[in-house]
Structures are given as C-alpha cells and as structure tokens.
Amino acid sequence: xxxxxxxxxxxxxxxxxxxxxxxxxxPRHDTVYWYQQGPGQDPxxxxxxxxxxxxxxxSIPDRFSAQQFSDYHSELNMSSLELGDSALYFCAxxxxxxxxxxxxxxxxxxxxx
Amino acid sequence: KQEVTQIPAALSVPEGENLVLNCSFTDSAIYxxxxxxxxxxxxxxxxxxxxxxxxxxxxxxxxxxxxKSSGRSTLYIAASQPGDSATYLCAVRRSQAGTAxxxxxxxxxxxxx
Numbered sequence: 001x002x003x004x005x006x007x008x009x010x011x012x013x014x015x016x017x018x019x020x021x022x023x024x025x026x027p028r029h030d031t032v033y034w035y036q037q038g039p040g041q042d043p044x045x046x047x048x049x050x051x052x053x054x055x056x057x058x059s060i061p062d063r064f065s066a067q068q069f070s071d072y073h074s075e076l077n078m079s080s081l082e083l084g085d086s087a088l089y090f091c092a093x094x095x096x097x098x099x100x101x102x103x104x105x106x107x108x109x110x111x112x113x
Numbered sequence: 114k115q116e117v118t119q120i121p122a123a124l125s126v127p128e129g130e131n132l133v134l135n136c137s138f139t140d141s142a143i144y145x146x147x148x149x150x151x152x153x154x155x156x157x158x159x160x161x162x163x164x165x166x167x168x169x170x171x172x173x174x175x176x177x178x179x180x181k182s183s184g185r186s187t188l189y190i191a192a193s194q195p196g197d198s199a200t201y202l203c204a205v206r207r208s209q210a211g212t213a214x215x216x217x218x219x220x221x222x223x224x225x226x
C-alpha cells in the first residue's frame with residue numbers, strides 16, 4: 001500500500017539558511033499534518049491543512065510557514081534556521097480531518113550546523 | 114492543558130511474555146486515542162486507533178483498551194517477540210475541531226530471545 005512520502009530524507013543546512021520540506025500524502029488523503037521531533041523528545045504538532053486551508057495550528061515558530069497545494073501535497077518552509085531546529089520532521093496524512101487516523105511518513109532529518 | 118504520560122519509560126522482557134503498556138491523560142474529554150510504534154530514527158507506524166465511544170480495539174497480538182473516565186489506555190501485547198522491540202507511543206486527539214495529536218514520551222520495549 002502506498003504510504004506518505006517525504007523529501008528529502010536528510011538535509012544539512014547552516015545557521016540562518018532556509019529549508020523546504022515536502023510531503024506527499026497517501027492517495028485520496030486530503031488532510032496533512034506536520035510534527036517536529038527533537039532528539040529524545042516526543043513529536044510536537046506544528047500545523048495541519050484540510051482542503052488547502054489551515055485547519056489547526058500548534059507550536060510552529062513564526063520563521064516557519066507551510067501550505068497545501070491543489071494536489072494535496074504540502075511544503076514546510078523554514079527560514080533563518082537555528083541550531084535548535086535540528087530535528088526529525090514528520091508529515092502525516094488522513095482521509096479527512098474527522099476520522100483522523102493519522103498515517104506518518106518516514107520523516108526528514110534536518111541538521112543545522 | 115492536556116498532558117499524556119506513559120509508564121514505564123523502558124521495559125525489558127524475555128520472549129514469549131505477555132505485557133501491558135500504560136498511557137494516562139489528564140483531560141478525559143478526548144476525541145480519540147492512537148497507539149504508534151517507532152523504531153530508532155524511523156517514522157511512526159500506526160498500530161491501533163480507538164474512538165472516544167469505543168472501549169477497545171484489537172489487531173493480531175495487540176489489544177488496546179480505553180477508559181475515558183479514568184483517563185487511561187493500555188496496550189496489551191501477547192506472546193512478545195524480539196521483533197516487537199521498539200518505542201511505543203500513545204497520542205490523544207483533543208476534539209473533532211482540533212486535529213493535533215498530543216503524544217506521550219513513549220515506552221521503549223526490549224524483548225530478548
């Protein structure tokens with residue numbers, strides 16, 4: 001069965017640079033979620049989208065922005081990167097926000113040097 | 114503010130044992146609860162989803178129960194195998210409108226052969 005696809009899988013950036021993470025949900029899933037998992041931490045919710053509209057917002061820094069496109073893929077844009085942004089970034093998708101069994105992708109490991 | 118706690122933080126058992134992982138949450142007004150498995154450095158695999166109106170869900174050797182009134186869920190693993198070694202996370206969704214999952218810090222399980 002098709003799963004959530006995230007790219008890139010690994011990303012190394014310098015401080016103050018920008019990064020763009022991409023997420024391709026499971027086919028027919030129209031809701032995407034972004035989570036950040038720091039080293040040894042539990043995943044923290046950042047933001048979610050349903051039908052290209054933001055549906056919920058968590059602890060996403062102002063330096064980050066995200067959007068969902070007409071084909072339901074989503075991008076997380078991160079600017080002015082800081083050392084503390086180094087983490088695993090997960091995208092999840094679900095078939096609508098109401099059922100909400102969230103299926104997670106493999107994650108993008110971002111390292112900021 | 115919803116808080117999710119998982120006890121114990123780590124558990125080591127010999128192969129073949131039946132075991133129980135515990136999850137507690139502070140606000141009983143949840144929409145659903147989801148159990149995940151995470152292998153080191155990998156993504157999260159959804160194991161079971163329990164809606165707030167349900168008492169339990171079963172999948173193979175896994176059985177998850179939910180007691181909303183006491184703010185507790187348990188994940189029962191029957192006849193544990195070395196391949197079950199991983200970190201198990203429980204996550205609650207607060208409401209139908211709020212799509213974010215709030216995670217516990219997980220229980221790291223090690224099953225020895």
